[in-house]
Structure formats: C-alpha cells, structure tokens
Amino acid sequence: MSIPTALSFFNSTSPYTTTEIYVNISLAPPAYPCEDWPPVPMTTLIPSIYSIICVLGTIGNALALSVLAHGSASRRTVANTFMLNLCMSDLLFLLSLPLWAVYYSRGYSWPFGWVACKICGALHNLNLYASIFFITCMSMDRYLAIVHPLRSQSARDPKRARLTCILVWVLAFVCTAPTLALRDIQHIPVLDVEACVIFYPDHTWYLTLAIIKIVLAFLLPLLVISCCYCAIGRHLLADTGLVRMQNPSHTPSMPSFKSLESKESCGTPERPPTPCVNPSSSGGRPLEGRGLERVLWTVAAVVLAFFLCWFPFHCVTFLDVLKSEGWLDGCWINWTIQNLTPLTLCLGFSNSAINPILYCFIGNHFRGRLGGLCKGLCASCLKARGEDHSQKRGSFSTRLSSFSRKLSDLKDLAIVEASGPA
Template identity: 30%
Template sequence: LELTGNQSCSSDDEVFKYRAYTVTYLLVFPIGFLTNSGALFVLLRLTPKRSASTIVMTNLALSDTFFSLTLPLRLAYYFRGARWDLPDWLCRLCVFCFYLNLYTSVLFLTCLSVLRWLAVLKPLQHRALATPLRTSLTCLGIWLFVGGSSVPFLSWGTRIRAGQTRCFEPGKLDDWKKIFALSYVGLTFGFLVPFATILICYGFIIRRLTGLTGTLGGGNPLTSPESRTHNHVRRHRQRRALHLVAMVICTFLICFLPYHVARSLHLHAVVGRWGCVATKSLQRVLVVTLCLAAANSVMNPLLYYCAGESFRASILAFCQHLLNIQKNYLMKNNYFG
C-alpha cells in the first residue's frame, strides 16, 4: 500500500507522491520487464546446468517479471489523476503483488547468500544439501510462506475519496492498525532475520578469503603448475562468492533498509497521531524509499550477470551464436564480395 496519513495531512503531498511514483514506474517497468524476462529466457533456455543457484535466480526473475507486469496498471491510475477505473480485484492484486515481490526477493537473495556460503566453507555439504529438488522445494516454500503472509493485503481494495474511486489507500484508523501489526511481521521475518543471515554469511566468507590469501601458495616457486592453476581457480570462485554477497548487501542497503525504516516510522506517526508536520515529512521520505524498493527488480539482473558465471557464459555463447548466424548469412549471400 502507498501508505499516507489521514486526508487532511496528506492532501498537500499528493502532487509530489504521484509524480514520484509515475517517474519511477515509467523507468522501472520497461527496464525491469525486459531485463527480467530476458534473464528468464537465459536461465530456462540457454543455461544447460540446473544448479541450485540457477533455480533460485529463476524464481527471483519470475517474481520480478510478475511485479513488472502490474506497473502499467499503477501508471494508468496515476495518469488518470489517481482515479481507479478498473475492477476492484485488480487493485487488490496490485497491492498483493507488491508485497509478494518485495519479500520473495528478500528471501531468494538470502538463499543465494546461504548457497554461496555453503559452496565456499562447506563444499561437501553443499553438494549433498543443495540438490535441484531440495532447492526447488525451498523456493516453493518461500512462495507459499510469502503468499500466505500477504493474503491480508487482498482485503484492501478500492475506496471512494473526494468523489473518486481510489486504490492503494487505507481508509479507517482500524485499517492502519492492522497494517501496523502486519508491518512488524514483515520487518522481522522479511527483513531483519534475512539481513542478519546474509551479514553472517558475508562475515564467514570474508574470514575464509582473508585466511586463504597467504596459504594458497600462488607466489611460491616450489608450488607445482597444477597446484597454482587449482589455487587460481579456487581464488576466482571465492572472489565471485564475495562479489555476490556484496551485491546482495548493497541491494538490501539501497532498496530494503530505507523502506522498512521509513515505513515503520510513518506507521507510528499515523497510528500514534504525531501530528501533520511529522506525518507529512515522513510521508515524503516513505514515498522516496518505496520507489527505491520498487527498483530492486531492476538491480537483480545485474546480480545475475556479475555474480552468475554460468549465466554470463550462456549470454556470451548465445551472442556468439547469433554472430555466427549473421556471418554465415552474409557469406552465403556474397555480401563480402
């Protein structure tokens, strides 16, 4: 929900809010939809090995693609001057999909960090635990958990305000109190616990990489060429693990942390009746942080490319295949004389 204060406190900020959302969704929709649908194509059609990380990335890209498809409905709402002319169930679905995407993204990113931690520190357990079947069941569990937890948001549909049918706006104070309770459930299980998990993973990986820096023997002249090659490959994989967890932490710090802090403070202001000045100020902060949260669907494809070696290799192989087709076509038709 696009959380705002009561009508008297929020009316002056509606222009800022709607402009911010319109600009954000105009950017996020085409970029997010194209990059995530492209990522799905690469992960499902071009990546030969169905590893645990690939399965998690596929589910993450699927979540971002679904969310991107709801953005045109939100844009239509803002272009009409905050008037909802579509069926009520679509309004409810848009609200539901926002939270479904937000918290499935958080948990899938956490899964990637845990998988990388297992691969670096416990490779034998990683092979035994991170099977495609177990990973698929874990992803299914995440979908069911987040979907079930987000069902209460389906109860908030359209409402009439100022003679217009509105969406994304809670009505009575009782609605705000319900959102207040749900917010802390999301804050605890959808942000604090996952964020603590990835920080722990990050700490252990850093410790392992630091400890291995002087022990891999890369500069020892007595080390055999085979050992140096093995150590080089091992260091490369561990650096890639570090890059993945670092990118996940950046996503949390940019997209998720500001939104959860601003949302919690704003809900306290509304339910606790802190006054219009505080509510309006926090509302503006919340609008900006919600835009950052929505932008996480644009950042995730960068993670696939930078941290997913098989993903990157599949893209490069596909591009090379297209170049070969074009070259053969040009040669066949004597375009080179």
C-alpha cells in the same frame, strides 16, 4: 478542494493505509498547518520512476530468464533454481508497474477495475516477500558452497532447491493473503477518486501487518544475509592470507578465475563469482589477488544493494508505526511519511532491476551464454532469411524455366504450322 490543500484524510489513524496509496496531501491536523512543507509532485515523479524501473527491470529479468530457461540439464544447479524463481518474481511484479504508473498519473484514481486492483496489489506484496526470501536462500547457498563445500554437497541438491522454492512461494502467498483480502476500491471524498487501497478494519490490523512486513521482509532476511556474507568474507580472508597478498615477493601460482567459476561445487556461471578450493591446482588454496578482490566486492554489492534499496522504505514504515502510536508528531514526521514513503518504495522496487545485474550479468560464463544465445538467434534469423531468399530464387528460376518451356513450345508450334500444307 485541491490535493495540496486538502486536510488530513490518510493519516495513521485512518482505516486506509498510508503505505499503499501515498496520497499527496498534507497529513497535519488543523493545529499544524505545515505551510512551509511543500508536497512532492507525486503524480508526475512517480510514474516517471516506475516507467524507468519497468523498462530496465523487464529487459534485464527477461534476458536472465531466457538464459536460465534455455540452459542444459547440467546447468540446472541450486543457484540457477533460486535465480530462475527470483527472476520470475521480479518479472511478474514489473509487469504490473505500468498500471500503478497510470494510477499515480491520474491522481490516485484506479480505472482498471476491482480484479486488477486485487491482482496488482497481490503482485506488489508477493514480490516484496518472495524476492527477499529468494535472495536469502541464495545467500545461504553461497555460504554452504564456499564455507562448507564438502559437507554441503548432499544438502545442495537441485531437487531440494526446487522444494525450497515451492515452500518460499507458499510462505510469500501466506504473507500476502491478508493484504489481498483487505485491498479494495474505495471512494475517497477528499479527492473525489476511486482509489485502490488497503482498508484496515481497525488499527490493530495495520499495526500487526506493518510489524510483520518490517520483520519478515527486512530484519530477518538482512540478519541472515549479513551473517552468511560475513562468514564468507572471514573464510576467504583467513584461507588466502591477506597479509601475504600484500607482500610482492609472495606470488603463489593460482588457478584462473574462470576455471574456478566454472565448477559446480564452487561457483556457478549464473551468480556472482564465488571462489573455491581446487584440489588439483595450487595445493587446494582458494582464489587470491584480483579474483579474491572481485569476489569480496561482489559479496559487498549484494548486501549493500539489498540494504540500500529496502532500508529507507522500512525505516519510513517504522516511523509511521511510531506516529500511529502517538510517539511522534509534527510537520516533519507528517511530511516524511507522506512524501518519502512512495519515493523509498520506488527505491525498493529498483532492486528488481538490480537483481539480474548482481546475480547474472557479473558472471563471465553467464555473459558468454547470453552472447551465445544472441548469436544463435542471429544465426537462426540469417538462416531463415537465406532460406527465404533461396526459396524466392528457386521460385523465380522455376517461373523462368516454365516461361522458357512455354516460349519454346510456342516456337515449335509456329514452326509446325509454318511447315504444314498451305
């Protein structure tokens, strides 16, 4: 039986999850043949998307992790601590994407064994929760640093940030534990494959875990992030006097954006530029002009990236919940859930590749430190090559000198022998 023409097996009432295996078959019951709704070729499309995300995300997070890990003790700030853990979470998950790409390319046949199925499934859900939790922590840290820079100095302590990261990892593991326990390799008769799926004991398990995922991994973080950045935007606009900025005659002298970005109490080089009040210049007024515009656009990019990457997936998951309760039905809902779920999940995974761009490479100082690290590596390579070349030259000179001495000794011996008695 071919995949496109197979009857419904992974429907919402099945104990197998529809949001984890994404089998490319028609979900419609016999009353709804859905012949006019062709399936998306998942076995070729998904592996290609996963490969692109894996390559770009691994490079970006590896570079960000290298810069953050090689920073001096003075650079180990609250923002850097959260960013370091976020990169670790994204990188761990991205390393498992090649296995999922192979899984899709083989028609949902898992060839890597039970242990790999458990680990890869755990990394998937762990990253789903941990990355969003760390983004939320970074948003709250920015809110405190910009809106309450003085009152939050004691709270924004690197030691407390490390403790917060530990709590985030623990919370993410707790949220991942149910799916880790339920994930297993199951034989799918309709496809004749051994699939790595989540096997729910009953519908209550599916409904509960789906709601937890929507609430904890999207709605609550989105609410906190939006509130933080809305407060940041109001604070910046109120303190700078946006109306006066539009008046060409009002051009107050402001500190440079780079000087503001370098201050720990204001913005850190590893995160998108954050303005602050510089009491030593411009009468303690915050950044204006192009600097403010850049900050506001960066803030908007953070929220939009999070929303655009994860909203479609959670929206389709919610549609699946409604269908499982019998509130929605028909070909369009079946096709949407079956075909858009894996595609929207790819979009969510792309957030792991976008994160280092938003939180690291936008910062001027971060790019400078990355350039310095690359120059240092190049200098080390050139120095090593130079030393190796010098050693080779020295070795050649030594061999030449030894050969010259031997030649001289032979010449002297020949002279002695020639001058001896006949």
